Amino acid sequence: MKLPNYIDLAIIGAGVQALTLTTHLLQKSTKHYHKFLVFDPSRTWMNQWQQQFAAQQIPYLRSPVVHHPAPHPYQLRTFAENRPDELFPPYDRPGTKLFNDFCHEVIQRWNLADKIYPAKVIQILPTTSYSRPRFQLVLNTGETIIVRKVVLATGSGKVQLPDWAEKITSDYPPDKLCHSQQVNLNQLNITGERILIIGGGLTSGHLAKGAINLGATVTLMTRKQLQSKIFDAAPGWLGPKYLKDFHAQTDWDIRYEQIQQARNGGSMTPEMILQLSRAANEGKITIDECCQVRDAQWQDNLWQVYCHNNSKHQHGDCTWLTGDTRVRGNLEPRALGNPAVPRHQFNRIWLATGTRFNAQAHPLLQNVLETYPTEIVNGLPVLDEHLRLPKSNFFIMGGLAALQIGPVARNIGGGKMAVGRIVPAIVKPSWAIE
Ligand SMILES: Cc1cc2nc3c(=O)[nH]c(=O)nc-3n(C[C@H](O)[C@H](O)[C@H](O)COP(=O)(O)OP(=O)(O)OC[C@H]3O[C@@H](n4cnc5c(N)ncnc54)[C@H](O)[C@@H]3O)c2cc1C
Incomplete structure (x- = not known):
């Protein structure tokens, strides 16, 4: 694929969160198919995920069958109709192979294999030299591209x-x-x-x-x-049961504490x-x-x-x-x-001591945060309701979006919640930051 000089939307990372974003974006508007590119050095979707599951010999997911990257919640269950042995109780957690096969089908169904540009983004430079705010992505191949919107979906943290x-x-x-x-x-x-x-x-x-x-x-x-917990955060964090109070909380430090308590190590x-x-x-x-x-x-x-x-x-x-x-x-x-x-x-x-999300230490956020100053609370940025750095077209999903999404931000379920906020802003951007 030849890298264009300009593209409307760059998605950085081709993990499960980015895949969730692309399927939901195309479900909303197939017109967007030609407007975005996904950047990932691994060349394929879900590479990191598949490698980790294989390396740790993980037999099945921790999350239930309704959590997957496709738009309809029951799609994976339907896909598993003839493979009931690959759903594990309780909550029908999908087997690793079943989940990977399903993701493969999703990628084919939405024709997404060719949307990955095989390169690592090494720098993002906000620029105003095009009369409107844009971002210049610098790739490890030495190439550059100008983009209007960026979604950062680089995953697991440090x-x-x-x-x-x-x-x-x-x-x-x-x-x-x-x-x-x-x-x-x-x-x-x-x-x-x-x-x-x-x-x-x-x-x-x-x-x-x-x-x-x-x-x-x-x-x-x-x-x-x-x-002992079935899920890493209680299911109440996927809906209004806990999120109502979480979103009503205006003190970001308290929100941060609530996230820590919900995951509790x-x-x-x-x-x-x-x-x-x-x-x-x-x-x-x-x-x-x-x-x-x-x-x-x-x-x-x-x-x-x-x-x-x-x-x-x-x-x-x-x-x-x-x-x-x-x-x-x-x-x-x-x-x-x-x-x-x-x-x-x-x-x-x-x-097995986990990873930590820290916007200030993220190599791709250095220049962006200088141009779009953002409050950071214990490493997490205070994003707007569409998960943008304030007054920008720079979106962040995954664990870094936890102050808005809550303790499940890094998981598949959190990815789905994030796209519910990002997609409307991509499909119908607000005039203020055009
Ligand atoms: C072992 C394990 C099991 C898990 N099981 C579950 C589960 O059952 N259910 C659940 O909901 N969650 C689970 N999670 C949590 C979470 O869903 C996964 O970590 C998931 O992979 C996160 O997806 P992601 O897209 O954010 O990141 P990743 O899958 O890590 O993908 C990020 C991608 O970004 C790319 N990238 C990074 N930097 C750059 C760059 N500079 N330029 C271009 N590309 C870049 C990487 O190459 C990678 O492909 C699990 C996590 C782990 C580690």
């Missing part, structure tokens, strides 16, 4: 690492300590290894299961107690907790709740891990050391009775 992991000074092989996004269970040979997984969200559960299946033993360490589905408890009974996993690493060092091809004094290990034998407590791990006989010697050792550490 990986969040614990302080102790950032402070490690010793050299270590990069695959021995990594964020969950870098773990690919399909490419590992970890039989007999001991793996420490940090984090209490569903991702740590998937990784723990995967590692156990590969013949490793796992210690799962969480700051709080494991929380990570949580796992009840069936994942059940599977992990069974594995714990079989001695394949140790679950250390209310425990935090203080320090880790890479020595003799192993991680030596120390925890904070006040960590409350689930297992009584963790507190016998003076000074910092130890994680239940491998005991070296020579270390018994000598608290100075590290005794909890692991071959690998995986950080």
Whole structure:
């Protein structure tokens, strides 16, 4: 595809949120088919999604069958009519393959495969040299394009690492300590290894299961107690039950707090907790709740891990050391009775510690925020009702839109709520910012 000099609308990112936007936009007005391009270096739709689900061997989605990128809520259920075994109770959560096949059909149905321009956007420069405000996108291919409207749908945010992991000074092989996004269970040979997984969200559960299946033993360490929840935020956040009060709240800091409380860190589905408890009974996993690493060092091809004094290990034998407590791990006989010697050792550490959304740190927002000053609350921009930076044609969807959309902003359901606000402003723009 030859890059045009100008296009009306640029959508940055070809994930599930962008796909939801395009189907809803075309449902509203097929005229818009020739007015937009999607930019993504991966060349295909949902690449990130499919890679993560495959890498973590996730069998089915956490969200119910009505959450998908197509305009009609029942479309996925209809698609699954002859594949009932691929809907999982409760709430008929779709199997990974079913969902991917459905998205493939959606992409074909709306003829969207050719709408992706295979490039990464590396800079967005607001410009007024065309008599009206426009944006110049700079691509990693060296090309540029002028656009009237931008939708930023770049997804997951910046990986969040614990302080102790950032402070490690010793050299270590990069695959021995990594964020969950870098773990690919399909490419590992970890039989007999001991793996420490940090984090209490569903991702740590998937990784723990995967590692156990590969013949490793796992210690799962969480700051709080494991929380059992079917969805990551209560379904009331998808409708007026909770959103009415949320939208009535005019203090953005309080809204931010409400988002944090609704998600309350990570949580796992009840069936994942059940599977992990069974594995714990079989001695394949140790679950250390209310425990935090203080320090880790890479020595003799192993991680030596120390925890904070006040960590409350689930297992009584963790507190016998003076000074910092130890994680239940491998005991070296020579270390018994000598608290100075590290005794909890692991071959690998995986950080399932999530991601953080921060507009100020987003590489594509630097110049845009200078031209369109926007209040930022704990990293989240205060967008207008159509999810634009104030007085601009710059739209943001995904986790960064949470102050407007609420705690589900990053999920498929949140994407649907976001397009309900963005599409009307694209189809019928307000004169003020034309
Ligand atoms: C393992 C996992 C399971 C999940 N399961 C569910 C679930 O069951 N239900 C649910 O509702 N939510 C789920 N989520 C949450 C959420 O729906 C997903 O994270 C989803 O992928 C978010 O979609 P997105 O389009 O915002 O981002 P992504 O899928 O991450 O897509 C963003 C795209 O933007 C592209 N991009 C980034 N920067 C640039 C740039 N500078 N230029 C061009 N392109 C760029 C990337 O290449 C990527 O393709 C899950 C998340 C994870 C990590």
